[in-house]
Amino acid sequence: MKITIDSNSGFCFGVVYAIQMAEDELAESGKLYCLGDIVHNNMEVERLKKQGLEIIQHSDLENLHNCKVLIRAHGEPPSTYETAIKNNIHLIDASCPVVLKLQHRIREGYENSMEEDGQIVIYGLEGHAEVNGLKGQTNNNAIIVMNVEDLNKIDYNKPIKLYSQTTKSTKGFLRIVKEIEARLELAGNKDKIKFESNDTLCRQVSNREPQLIKFSKEHDVIIFVGGKKSSNGKILYEVCKSINPNSYFVSDPTELNSNWFVNVNTVGICGATSTPMWLMEVVEQEIGNLNLVTT
Numbered sequence: 001m002k003i004t005i006d007s008n009s010g011f012c013f014g015v016v017y018a019i020q021m022a023e024d025e026l027a028e029s030g031k032l033y034c035l036g037d038i039v040h041n042n043m044e045v046e047r048l049k050k051q052g053l054e055i056i057q058h059s060d061l062e063n064l065h066n067c068k069v070l071i072r073a074h075g076e077p078p079s080t081y082e083t084a085i086k087n088n089i090h091l092i093d094a095s096c097p098v099v100l101k102l103q104h105r106i107r108e109g110y111e112n113s114m115e116e117d118g119q120i121v122i123y124g125l126e127g128h129a130e131v132n133g134l135k136g137q138t139n140n141n142a143i144i145v146m147n148v149e150d151l152n153k154i155d156y157n158k159p160i161k162l163y164s165q166t167t168k169s170t171k172g173f174l175r176i177v178k179e180i181e182a183r184l185e186l187a188g189n190k191d192k193i194k195f196e197s198n199d200t201l202c203r204q205v206s207n208r209e210p211q212l213i214k215f216s217k218e219h220d221v222i223i224f225v226g227g228k229k230s231s232n233g234k235i236l237y238e239v240c241k242s243i244n245p246n247s248y249f250v251s252d253p254t255e256l257n258s259n260w261f262v263n264v265n266t267v268g269i270c271g272a273t274s275t276p277m278w279l280m281e282v283v284e285q286e287i288g289n290l291n292l293v294t295t
């Protein structure tokens with residue numbers, strides 16, 4: 001049985017940058033707080049915890065003073081920076097440049113939309129760290145939509161500016177755009193009300209879709225390695241599953257099932273932008289160690 005790891009899988013540059021910043025600081029001081037999981041992958045978080053990383057929540061930040069706190073790639077709302085100044089916390093800002101640029105665009109869009117009594121709509125998951133950071137740019141006034149039902153929250157008599165959380169799917173974003181257009185038409189406002197749709201999906205994620213489609217076709221079985229909390233992991237796994245029904249999601253090697261590999265000739269291992277290469281290599285080794293029947 002031939003096992004291949006997808007060379008295009010593994011950390012995106014935003015995650016590489018955040019982990020590098022954490023490791024540099026840990027090498028120097030041996031202690032660093034991180035606001036939320038540094039990456040949506042438990043195994044990688046555990047590895048960094050052993051080096052001295054301590055994961056804290058926003059409620060903890062209020063009680064911390066005179067220390068260093070890492071902001072992960074997802075970014076943070078302005079309120080986090082305000083708390084840090086108040087508590088003399090030195091922020092090590094590892095917000096991904098793509099997210100920072102999007103925060104800036106939304107802040108500008110919000111300021112402009114206030115002049116025309118418009119609405120900022122973000123296609124994303126309510127409560128997700130990145131979405132909280134984006135919403136914070138609008139004084140928490142942005143409307144968050146995750147699915148077509150959520151579009152009832154929008155007023156179709158007022159201008160709309162739509163943005164997307166960076167890790168959502170292209171297909172999902174286009175569906176939301178079409179549905180907003182249809183509702184504007186239904187309200188008789190298609191030519192009267194301004195609708196601006198901004199495709200702000202991260203190409204590090206969306207470019208992986210066509211690569212994964214190709215990879216999924218080339219193997220009998222696909223093992224997708226990702227954290228249970230990873231947003232892009234879920235999306236990318238669904239891409240694999242839609243192409244190759246013999247696709248399985250695992251968070252760690254203990255979840256492998258030998259029944260998946262019976263009479264199988266080729267196995268492809270791939271992962272999310274938050275999946276470390278070392279973990280895919282461990283999964284590869286574990287599959288090799290399973291007692292398998294092949295033709």
Ligand code: SF4
Pocket residue numbers: 012013014015073074096097098099166167202203204205273
């Ligand atoms: S997926 Fe894109 S936006 Fe998100 S951290 Fe990676 S590079 Fe940055």
